[in-house]
Amino acid sequence: MAYLNHSDFRFPWREGNQFRLLLDGDQFFPVMLKAINEADRYIALNMYLMSSGSVADRFIEALLEAAQRGITVHIILDGFGASNLIKKDRQRLNHDNIHLAFYNPIRYGRWFNNLFRDHRKLLLIDGKLAYVGGMGITDDFDPDDNQILRWRETVIEIKGPCVDDWRSLFVESWPIEGMTPILPSNPALYLNNQADDDLSSQQIGRVTRSQATSRQEIRRSVNRHLHGAEHRIWIATAYFVPSWRMQRALRKAAQRGVDVRLMLPGEHTDHPAIRHAGRRFYFKLLLSGVRIFEYQPRFSHSKIMLCDQWCTIGSSNFDRWNLVWNLEANQEIDAPDFARSVKQVFNDDFKQCTEIELKAWCERPWHRRCLEWYWGWIDALLYRFSMHWRRRNRARLQAEKRNKRP
Numbered sequence: 110m111a112y113l114n115h116s117d118f119r120f121p122w123r124e125g126n127q128f129r130l131l132l133d134g135d136q137f138f139p140v141m142l143k144a145i146n147e148a149d150r151y152i153a154l155n156m157y158l159m160s161s162g163s164v165a166d167r168f169i170e171a172l173l174e175a176a177q178r179g180i181t182v183h184i185i186l187d188g189f190g191a192s193n194l195i196k197k198d199r200q201r202l203n204h205d206n207i208h209l210a211f212y213n214p215i216r217y218g219r220w221f222n223n224l225f226r227d228h229r230k231l232l233l234i235d236g237k238l239a240y241v242g243g244m245g246i247t248d249d250f251d252p253d254d255n256q257i258l259r260w261r262e263t264v265i266e267i268k269g270p271c272v273d274d275w276r277s278l279f280v281e282s283w284p285i286e287g288m289t290p291i292l293p294s295n296p297a298l299y300l301n302n303q304a305d306d307d308l309s310s311q312q313i314g315r316v317t318r319s320q321a322t323s324r325q326e327i328r329r330s331v332n333r334h335l336h337g338a339e340h341r342i343w344i345a346t347a348y349f350v351p352s353w354r355m356q357r358a359l360r361k362a363a364q365r366g367v368d369v370r371l372m373l374p375g376e377h378t379d380h381p382a383i384r385h386a387g388r389r390f391y392f393k394l395l396l397s398g399v400r401i402f403e404y405q406p407r408f409s410h411s412k413i414m415l416c417d418q419w420c421t422i423g424s425s426n427f428d429r430w431n432l433v434w435n436l437e438a439n440q441e442i443d444a445p446d447f448a449r450s451v452k453q454v455f456n457d458d459f460k461q462c463t464e465i466e467l468k469a470w471c472e473r474p475w476h477r478r479c480l481e482w483y484w485g486w487i488d489a490l491l492y493r494f495s496m497h498w499r500r501r502n503r504a505r506l507q508a509e510k511r512n513k514r515p
Contacts (some may be wrong), residue, residue: 117326117329118315118317118326118329118330119278119316119317119318119326120271120274120277120278120315120316120317121315122313122314122315122443123269123270123271123274123313123314123315124270124311124312124313125269125270125311126267126268126269126270126271126311126312126313126314126442127267127268127269127312128265128266128267128312128314128440128442128444128447129265129266130263130264130265130450130451130454131240131242131263131264131265131266132262132263132264132454133250133251133259133261133262134164134244134250134251134259134260134262135251135256135259137240137242137244137262137264138164138167138250138251140240140266141232141240141264142167142168142171144232144234144238144240145168145171145172145175145232145234146171146174146175147234148175148180148234148235149180149235150180150181150235150236150293151180151181151182151183151235151236151292151293152172152175152180152181152182152183152232152233152234152235153182153183153184153231153232153233153276153279153290153292154172154182154183154184154185154231154232154233155184155185155227155229155230155231155232155279155282156184156185156186156187156190156191156230156231156245156246157186157187157190157191157226157227157228157229157230157245157424158187158190158191158245158246158247158249159186159190159191159193159194159245159246159247160191160193160194160245160246160247160248160249161193161194161195161197161198162247162248163248163251163252163253164246164247164248164250164251165194165198165246165247165248166198168246169198169201169202172184172202172207173201173202173204173207175206176204176205176206176207177204177206179206180206181206181208182204182206182207182208183208183210183279183283183290183292184202184207184208184209184210185210185211185212185227185279185282185283185284186209186210186211186212187211187212187213187226187227187228188211188212188213188214188215188226189213189215189223189226190226190227190228190245191211192215193247208288208290210283210284210285210288211284212226212227212282212284212436213225213226213227213284221495224434224495225434225435225436226434226435226436227282227284227435227436228424228425228431228435228436228437229278229282229423229424229436229437229438230242230243230244230245230423230424231275231278231279231438233272233275233276233279233292235295236272236273236276236292236293236294236295237268237272237295238266238267238268238272239266239267239271239272239275239276240264240265240266240267241264241265241267241275241422241423241424241438241439241440242262242263242264242265242412242422242423242424243262243263243264243347243410243411243412243423243424244262244264249379249408250262250410257406257407258377258407258408259407260407260408260409260410261404261406261407261408261409261410261411261458262410262411263345263411263412263413263422263454265422265440265442267314267440269312269314271314271315271316271440272295273294273295274315274316275316275438276292276294278316278318278438279292280292282436312442312444312446312447313442313443313444314440314441314442314443314444315440315441315443316438316439316440316441317330317421317423317438317439317441318436318437318438318439319425319431319435319436319437319438320436327421327423327425327437327438327439330421330441331355331414331421331427332354332355332358334414334416334419335355335358335359335362335416336358336361336362337416338362338367338416338417339367339417340367340368340417341367341368341415341416341417341452342359342362342367342368342369342370342414342415342416343368343369343370343372343413343414343415343452343455344370344371344372344413344414344415344427345371345372345373345409345411345412345413345414345455345458346371346372346373346411346412346413346426346427346428347374347378347408347409347410347411347412347426348380348383348384348387348426348428348430348431349371349373349384349387349390349426349427349428350383350386350387350390350428350429350430350488351387351390351427351428351429352428352429355427355429356390356393356394359371359394359397359399360393360394360397360398360399361397363394363397363398363399364397364398368400369398369399369400370399370400370401370402370455370459371394371399371400371401371402372402372403372404372409372411372455372458372459372462373387373401373402373403373404373409374403374404374408374409375403375404375405375409375462375463376405377404377405377406377407377408377409378408379408382484382487383428383484383488385480385481385483385484385485386481386484386485386487386488387428388477388481389481389482389485391465391470392467392470392471395465395466395467395470396467400464401464401465402459402462402463402464402465403462403463403465404458404461404462405461405462405463406461409458412424412425412426412427412439413451413454413455414427415448415451415452415455417448418443418444418445418448419441419442419443419448420441420442420447420448420451421439421440421441421442422439422440422442422451423437423438423439423440424437424438424439425437425438425439429492430492433495433496434495
Protein backbone atom coordinates (compact mmCIF):
# COMPACT_ATOMS: atom_id res chain seq x y z
CA MET A 110 0.00 0.00 0.00
CA ALA A 111 1.31 3.45 -0.87
CA TYR A 112 1.19 6.12 1.81
CA LEU A 113 1.10 9.80 0.99
CA ASN A 114 3.61 11.80 3.01
CA HIS A 115 2.13 15.28 3.20
CA SER A 116 4.62 18.14 3.30
CA ASP A 117 2.84 19.69 6.30
CA PHE A 118 3.92 16.81 8.57
CA ARG A 119 7.33 16.82 10.19
CA PHE A 120 7.80 13.05 9.98
CA PRO A 121 6.78 10.68 7.16
CA TRP A 122 5.05 7.32 7.30
CA ARG A 123 7.65 4.64 8.02
CA GLU A 124 7.48 0.91 7.44
CA GLY A 125 9.14 -1.89 9.41
CA ASN A 126 8.00 -0.99 12.94
CA GLN A 127 6.80 -3.18 15.77
CA PHE A 128 4.15 -1.89 18.17
CA ARG A 129 2.89 -3.51 21.35
CA LEU A 130 0.00 -2.40 23.56
CA LEU A 131 0.57 -2.20 27.32
CA LEU A 132 -2.47 -1.69 29.53
CA ASP A 133 -2.44 -0.01 32.95
CA GLY A 134 0.43 0.87 35.26
CA ASP A 135 0.85 -2.60 36.73
CA GLN A 136 1.80 -3.74 33.22
CA PHE A 137 3.65 -0.84 31.60
CA PHE A 138 5.64 0.47 34.59
CA PRO A 139 7.59 -2.81 35.14
CA VAL A 140 8.34 -2.99 31.40
CA MET A 141 9.55 0.61 31.33
CA LEU A 142 11.70 0.14 34.45
CA LYS A 143 13.21 -3.02 32.98
CA ALA A 144 14.13 -1.05 29.84
CA ILE A 145 15.80 1.64 31.99
CA ASN A 146 17.77 -1.03 33.87
CA GLU A 147 18.97 -2.56 30.59
CA ALA A 148 19.97 0.73 28.90
CA ASP A 149 23.59 0.83 27.78
CA ARG A 150 23.91 4.22 26.01
CA TYR A 151 21.37 6.84 27.06
CA ILE A 152 17.88 7.42 28.45
CA ALA A 153 15.53 10.27 27.49
CA LEU A 154 12.40 10.92 29.55
CA ASN A 155 9.71 13.50 28.74
CA MET A 156 6.81 13.64 31.22
CA TYR A 157 3.99 16.04 32.01
CA LEU A 158 2.91 14.50 35.33
CA MET A 159 5.53 13.48 37.87
CA SER A 160 4.57 13.49 41.54
CA SER A 161 6.45 12.26 44.57
CA GLY A 162 5.34 8.84 45.74
CA SER A 163 5.97 5.14 45.32
CA VAL A 164 6.05 5.16 41.50
CA ALA A 165 8.33 8.21 41.37
CA ASP A 166 10.67 6.53 43.89
CA ARG A 167 10.97 3.48 41.63
CA PHE A 168 11.81 5.61 38.61
CA ILE A 169 14.23 7.92 40.43
CA GLU A 170 16.11 4.92 41.83
CA ALA A 171 16.28 3.28 38.40
CA LEU A 172 17.49 6.49 36.75
CA LEU A 173 20.12 7.04 39.46
CA GLU A 174 21.40 3.48 39.09
CA ALA A 175 21.65 4.01 35.32
CA ALA A 176 23.55 7.28 35.81
CA GLN A 177 25.93 5.63 38.29
CA ARG A 178 26.88 2.98 35.74
CA GLY A 179 27.70 5.70 33.20
CA ILE A 180 24.44 6.05 31.26
CA THR A 181 23.57 9.60 30.16
CA VAL A 182 20.06 10.60 31.27
CA HIS A 183 18.10 13.56 29.88
CA ILE A 184 14.78 14.47 31.52
CA ILE A 185 12.17 17.05 30.49
CA LEU A 186 9.45 17.72 33.04
CA ASP A 187 6.64 20.23 32.73
CA GLY A 188 6.91 23.15 35.14
CA PHE A 189 3.29 22.77 36.25
CA GLY A 190 2.77 19.03 35.85
CA ALA A 191 5.79 18.30 38.07
CA SER A 192 4.81 20.79 40.77
CA ASN A 193 4.09 17.91 43.17
CA LEU A 194 7.59 16.51 42.81
CA ILE A 195 9.05 17.59 46.14
CA LYS A 196 12.41 19.34 46.51
CA LYS A 197 14.01 16.26 48.09
CA ASP A 198 13.18 14.13 45.04
CA ARG A 199 14.46 16.80 42.65
CA GLN A 200 17.73 16.87 44.59
CA ARG A 201 18.01 13.08 44.29
CA LEU A 202 18.25 13.59 40.53
CA ASN A 203 21.33 15.78 41.00
CA HIS A 204 24.01 13.70 39.29
CA ASP A 205 26.69 14.50 36.70
CA ASN A 206 25.11 12.09 34.21
CA ILE A 207 21.54 13.36 34.74
CA HIS A 208 20.41 16.49 32.91
CA LEU A 209 17.06 17.78 34.20
CA ALA A 210 15.11 20.55 32.46
CA PHE A 211 11.71 22.09 33.27
CA TYR A 212 9.43 23.41 30.56
CA ASN A 213 7.85 26.83 31.22
CA PRO A 214 8.00 27.05 35.04
CA ILE A 215 5.03 28.89 36.54
CA ARG A 216 5.85 32.55 37.14
CA TYR A 217 3.72 35.32 38.59
CA GLY A 218 2.81 38.11 36.23
CA ARG A 219 3.09 36.03 33.05
CA TRP A 220 -0.67 35.51 32.88
CA PHE A 221 -1.73 33.40 29.90
CA ASN A 222 1.88 32.53 29.07
CA ASN A 223 1.64 30.11 31.99
CA LEU A 224 -0.96 28.12 30.06
CA PHE A 225 1.60 26.80 27.58
CA ARG A 226 2.45 23.29 28.79
CA ASP A 227 4.54 20.33 27.67
CA HIS A 228 1.97 17.53 27.79
CA ARG A 229 4.09 14.92 25.96
CA LYS A 230 4.89 11.52 27.45
CA LEU A 231 7.92 9.60 26.21
CA LEU A 232 10.54 7.19 27.47
CA LEU A 233 13.35 6.63 24.95
CA ILE A 234 16.04 3.99 25.48
CA ASP A 235 19.31 3.96 23.47
CA GLY A 236 17.56 5.19 20.31
CA LYS A 237 16.14 1.73 19.77
CA LEU A 238 13.09 1.51 22.04
CA ALA A 239 10.34 4.00 22.92
CA TYR A 240 7.30 4.06 25.18
CA VAL A 241 4.52 6.51 24.34
CA GLY A 242 1.03 7.07 25.74
CA GLY A 243 -0.89 9.06 28.30
CA MET A 244 0.98 7.86 31.38
CA GLY A 245 2.50 9.93 34.14
CA ILE A 246 4.98 9.01 36.85
CA THR A 247 2.46 9.23 39.67
CA ASP A 248 0.79 6.83 42.07
CA ASP A 249 -2.54 7.43 40.32
CA PHE A 250 -1.48 4.94 37.65
CA ASP A 251 -0.34 2.25 40.09
CA PRO A 252 -1.38 3.03 43.68
CA ASP A 253 -0.10 0.92 46.58
CA ASP A 254 -3.11 1.37 48.83
CA ASN A 255 -6.13 0.92 46.50
CA GLN A 256 -5.55 -0.83 43.19
CA ILE A 257 -9.24 -0.46 42.31
CA LEU A 258 -8.68 3.28 41.84
CA ARG A 259 -5.80 2.81 39.39
CA TRP A 260 -6.27 5.09 36.40
CA ARG A 261 -7.08 3.24 33.16
CA GLU A 262 -4.26 3.93 30.70
CA THR A 263 -2.80 2.65 27.43
CA VAL A 264 0.86 2.79 26.40
CA ILE A 265 2.61 1.65 23.20
CA GLU A 266 6.02 0.01 23.09
CA ILE A 267 7.74 0.99 19.83
CA LYS A 268 10.61 -0.62 17.96
CA GLY A 269 11.74 0.35 14.48
CA PRO A 270 12.31 3.48 12.38
CA CYS A 271 9.67 5.54 14.24
CA VAL A 272 11.89 5.46 17.33
CA ASP A 273 14.36 7.74 15.58
CA ASP A 274 11.58 10.26 14.96
CA TRP A 275 10.79 10.26 18.67
CA ARG A 276 14.49 10.80 19.34
CA SER A 277 14.52 13.81 16.98
CA LEU A 278 11.38 15.22 18.58
CA PHE A 279 12.91 14.96 22.06
CA VAL A 280 16.07 16.77 20.97
CA GLU A 281 14.02 19.52 19.31
CA SER A 282 11.90 19.90 22.45
CA TRP A 283 14.80 20.42 24.86
CA PRO A 284 13.88 23.69 26.64
CA ILE A 285 17.35 24.90 27.64
CA GLU A 286 19.05 26.95 24.93
CA GLY A 287 22.67 26.12 24.18
CA MET A 288 22.48 22.69 25.85
CA THR A 289 20.96 20.52 23.11
CA PRO A 290 21.22 16.82 24.07
CA ILE A 291 23.47 14.62 21.96
CA LEU A 292 21.44 11.45 21.45
CA PRO A 293 22.93 9.25 18.69
CA SER A 294 20.55 7.51 16.33
CA ASN A 295 20.64 3.77 15.80
CA PRO A 296 21.12 3.05 12.08
CA ALA A 297 20.39 -0.68 12.44
CA LEU A 298 16.61 0.04 12.59
CA TYR A 299 16.55 -1.94 15.83
CA LEU A 300 14.61 -4.91 14.50
CA ASN A 301 15.50 -8.53 14.99
CA ASN A 302 13.65 -10.89 12.72
CA GLN A 303 13.00 -13.53 15.33
CA ALA A 304 9.40 -14.56 15.83
CA ASP A 305 7.61 -12.83 18.68
CA ASP A 306 4.05 -13.67 19.56
CA ASP A 307 3.42 -10.24 21.08
CA LEU A 308 4.82 -8.15 18.22
CA SER A 309 3.87 -8.01 14.55
CA SER A 310 6.56 -6.94 12.08
CA GLN A 311 6.30 -4.51 9.20
CA GLN A 312 3.73 -2.25 10.80
CA ILE A 313 3.46 1.24 9.35
CA GLY A 314 3.60 4.24 11.64
CA ARG A 315 4.04 8.00 11.79
CA VAL A 316 4.85 10.39 14.62
CA THR A 317 2.61 13.47 14.74
CA ARG A 318 2.97 16.51 16.95
CA SER A 319 1.24 19.68 18.02
CA GLN A 320 3.19 22.68 19.21
CA ALA A 321 0.61 25.02 20.69
CA THR A 322 0.58 28.05 18.41
CA SER A 323 1.91 26.20 15.37
CA ARG A 324 2.31 22.80 13.70
CA GLN A 325 -1.14 21.41 14.44
CA GLU A 326 -0.36 18.05 12.85
CA ILE A 327 -2.49 15.99 15.23
CA ARG A 328 -5.59 18.08 14.57
CA ARG A 329 -5.09 17.96 10.80
CA SER A 330 -4.57 14.22 10.78
CA VAL A 331 -7.55 13.55 13.07
CA ASN A 332 -9.86 15.71 10.95
CA ARG A 333 -8.80 13.95 7.75
CA HIS A 334 -9.48 10.53 9.21
CA LEU A 335 -12.81 11.56 10.73
CA HIS A 336 -13.98 12.71 7.31
CA GLY A 337 -12.54 9.69 5.53
CA ALA A 338 -13.69 6.90 7.87
CA GLU A 339 -15.92 4.32 6.20
CA HIS A 340 -16.78 1.79 8.91
CA ARG A 341 -15.69 2.82 12.40
CA ILE A 342 -14.71 5.80 14.54
CA TRP A 343 -14.06 4.83 18.15
CA ILE A 344 -12.57 7.39 20.52
CA ALA A 345 -11.41 7.11 24.12
CA THR A 346 -10.38 10.38 25.75
CA ALA A 347 -10.06 11.60 29.32
CA TYR A 348 -11.41 15.09 28.59
CA PHE A 349 -14.01 15.75 25.91
CA VAL A 350 -14.55 19.38 24.98
CA PRO A 351 -14.49 19.10 21.18
CA SER A 352 -14.09 21.88 18.68
CA TRP A 353 -17.06 22.79 16.50
CA ARG A 354 -15.31 21.18 13.52
CA MET A 355 -14.82 17.90 15.37
CA GLN A 356 -18.44 17.84 16.58
CA ARG A 357 -19.65 18.33 13.03
CA ALA A 358 -17.33 15.62 11.68
CA LEU A 359 -18.56 13.12 14.27
CA ARG A 360 -22.22 13.89 13.57
CA LYS A 361 -21.80 13.70 9.80
CA ALA A 362 -19.91 10.40 10.08
CA ALA A 363 -22.70 8.88 12.17
CA GLN A 364 -25.31 10.17 9.73
CA ARG A 365 -23.57 8.50 6.79
CA GLY A 366 -23.62 5.15 8.60
CA VAL A 367 -20.22 5.02 10.28
CA ASP A 368 -20.15 3.31 13.70
CA VAL A 369 -19.19 6.31 15.87
CA ARG A 370 -18.58 5.66 19.57
CA LEU A 371 -17.13 7.80 22.35
CA MET A 372 -15.76 6.26 25.54
CA LEU A 373 -15.52 8.98 28.18
CA PRO A 374 -14.99 9.05 31.95
CA GLY A 375 -17.94 8.42 34.23
CA GLU A 376 -18.12 9.63 37.82
CA HIS A 377 -14.43 8.84 38.35
CA THR A 378 -12.47 11.81 36.99
CA ASP A 379 -9.81 14.19 38.24
CA HIS A 380 -11.56 17.21 36.66
CA PRO A 381 -15.35 17.03 37.23
CA ALA A 382 -15.81 20.54 35.82
CA ILE A 383 -14.41 19.50 32.43
CA ARG A 384 -16.69 16.47 32.41
CA HIS A 385 -19.74 18.66 33.02
CA ALA A 386 -18.63 21.14 30.35
CA GLY A 387 -18.20 18.35 27.81
CA ARG A 388 -21.56 16.74 28.55
CA ARG A 389 -23.35 19.74 27.09
CA PHE A 390 -22.49 18.34 23.63
CA TYR A 391 -24.15 14.97 24.26
CA PHE A 392 -27.63 15.84 22.99
CA LYS A 393 -26.70 16.82 19.43
CA LEU A 394 -24.26 13.93 19.15
CA LEU A 395 -26.81 11.39 20.38
CA LEU A 396 -29.44 12.87 18.10
CA SER A 397 -27.12 12.30 15.12
CA GLY A 398 -26.53 8.66 16.02
CA VAL A 399 -23.24 8.91 17.90
CA ARG A 400 -23.07 6.33 20.70
CA ILE A 401 -21.66 7.59 24.01
CA PHE A 402 -20.28 5.32 26.73
CA GLU A 403 -19.12 6.38 30.19
CA TYR A 404 -16.49 4.16 31.82
CA GLN A 405 -17.58 3.13 35.31
CA PRO A 406 -14.97 1.18 37.35
CA ARG A 407 -12.32 3.91 37.59
CA PHE A 408 -10.95 6.97 35.80
CA SER A 409 -10.39 6.30 32.11
CA HIS A 410 -7.32 8.36 31.18
CA SER A 411 -6.62 6.65 27.81
CA LYS A 412 -6.23 8.70 24.63
CA ILE A 413 -7.02 6.49 21.64
CA MET A 414 -8.74 7.03 18.31
CA LEU A 415 -9.50 4.15 15.95
CA CYS A 416 -10.75 4.97 12.43
CA ASP A 417 -11.11 1.78 10.38
CA GLN A 418 -7.56 0.31 10.48
CA TRP A 419 -5.83 3.60 11.39
CA CYS A 420 -5.32 4.59 15.00
CA THR A 421 -3.53 7.23 17.00
CA ILE A 422 -2.36 6.86 20.61
CA GLY A 423 -0.31 9.31 22.62
CA SER A 424 -0.46 12.32 24.90
CA SER A 425 -3.23 14.27 23.19
CA ASN A 426 -6.78 14.35 24.44
CA PHE A 427 -9.24 15.14 21.68
CA ASP A 428 -10.34 18.50 22.99
CA ARG A 429 -9.78 22.03 21.74
CA TRP A 430 -7.87 23.19 24.83
CA ASN A 431 -5.17 20.52 24.55
CA LEU A 432 -4.48 21.25 20.91
CA VAL A 433 -4.35 25.02 21.44
CA TRP A 434 -2.03 25.36 24.43
CA ASN A 435 0.03 22.18 24.76
CA LEU A 436 3.00 20.47 23.24
CA GLU A 437 1.54 17.09 22.25
CA ALA A 438 2.78 14.04 20.37
CA ASN A 439 1.04 10.89 19.14
CA GLN A 440 2.01 7.67 17.45
CA GLU A 441 -0.13 6.90 14.42
CA ILE A 442 -0.37 3.30 13.20
CA ASP A 443 -1.98 2.04 10.02
CA ALA A 444 -2.02 -1.76 10.27
CA PRO A 445 -4.97 -4.22 10.27
CA ASP A 446 -3.46 -6.51 12.91
CA PHE A 447 -2.77 -3.67 15.33
CA ALA A 448 -6.24 -2.23 14.69
CA ARG A 449 -7.73 -5.59 15.71
CA SER A 450 -5.80 -5.43 19.00
CA VAL A 451 -7.06 -1.90 19.67
CA LYS A 452 -10.60 -2.96 18.77
CA GLN A 453 -10.40 -5.75 21.34
CA VAL A 454 -9.24 -3.30 24.02
CA PHE A 455 -12.22 -1.07 23.22
CA ASN A 456 -14.66 -3.99 23.30
CA ASP A 457 -13.36 -5.11 26.69
CA ASP A 458 -13.74 -1.57 28.04
CA PHE A 459 -17.21 -1.05 26.53
CA LYS A 460 -18.39 -3.96 28.70
CA GLN A 461 -17.49 -1.88 31.76
CA CYS A 462 -19.32 1.23 30.55
CA THR A 463 -22.82 2.62 30.86
CA GLU A 464 -24.20 3.66 27.49
CA ILE A 465 -26.01 7.00 27.43
CA GLU A 466 -29.38 6.68 25.69
CA LEU A 467 -31.06 9.70 24.10
CA LYS A 468 -34.38 9.23 25.91
CA ALA A 469 -32.73 8.89 29.33
CA TRP A 470 -30.46 11.85 28.58
CA CYS A 471 -33.45 14.08 27.84
CA GLU A 472 -34.96 13.07 31.19
CA ARG A 473 -31.88 13.78 33.32
CA PRO A 474 -32.40 15.86 36.49
CA TRP A 475 -32.43 19.65 36.31
CA HIS A 476 -29.44 20.04 38.62
CA ARG A 477 -27.25 18.11 36.16
CA ARG A 478 -28.41 20.42 33.37
CA CYS A 479 -27.43 23.40 35.53
CA LEU A 480 -23.94 21.99 36.06
CA GLU A 481 -23.54 21.47 32.31
CA TRP A 482 -24.76 24.99 31.56
CA TYR A 483 -22.59 26.63 34.22
CA TRP A 484 -19.31 24.85 33.42
CA GLY A 485 -20.03 25.07 29.71
CA TRP A 486 -20.42 28.84 30.05
CA ILE A 487 -17.14 29.06 32.03
CA ASP A 488 -15.36 26.93 29.43
CA ALA A 489 -16.64 29.04 26.52
CA LEU A 490 -15.75 32.30 28.27
CA LEU A 491 -12.20 31.18 29.13
CA TYR A 492 -11.65 29.81 25.66
CA ARG A 493 -12.80 32.98 23.89
CA PHE A 494 -10.80 35.21 26.21
CA SER A 495 -7.64 33.11 25.89
CA MET A 496 -7.94 32.94 22.09
CA HIS A 497 -8.38 36.72 21.94
CA TRP A 498 -5.21 37.10 24.04
CA ARG A 499 -3.35 34.69 21.80
CA ARG A 500 -4.30 36.58 18.63
CA ARG A 501 -3.20 39.87 20.15
CA ASN A 502 0.05 38.36 21.43
CA ARG A 503 0.80 36.79 18.04
CA ALA A 504 0.16 40.12 16.27
CA ARG A 505 2.49 41.86 18.73
CA LEU A 506 5.28 39.33 18.17
CA GLN A 507 4.90 39.58 14.40
CA ALA A 508 5.09 43.37 14.59
CA GLU A 509 8.24 43.18 16.72
CA LYS A 510 9.78 40.77 14.24
CA ARG A 511 9.02 43.09 11.33
CA ASN A 512 10.49 46.05 13.15
CA LYS A 513 13.77 44.17 13.73
CA ARG A 514 14.28 43.56 10.03
CA PRO A 515 16.97 45.80 8.44
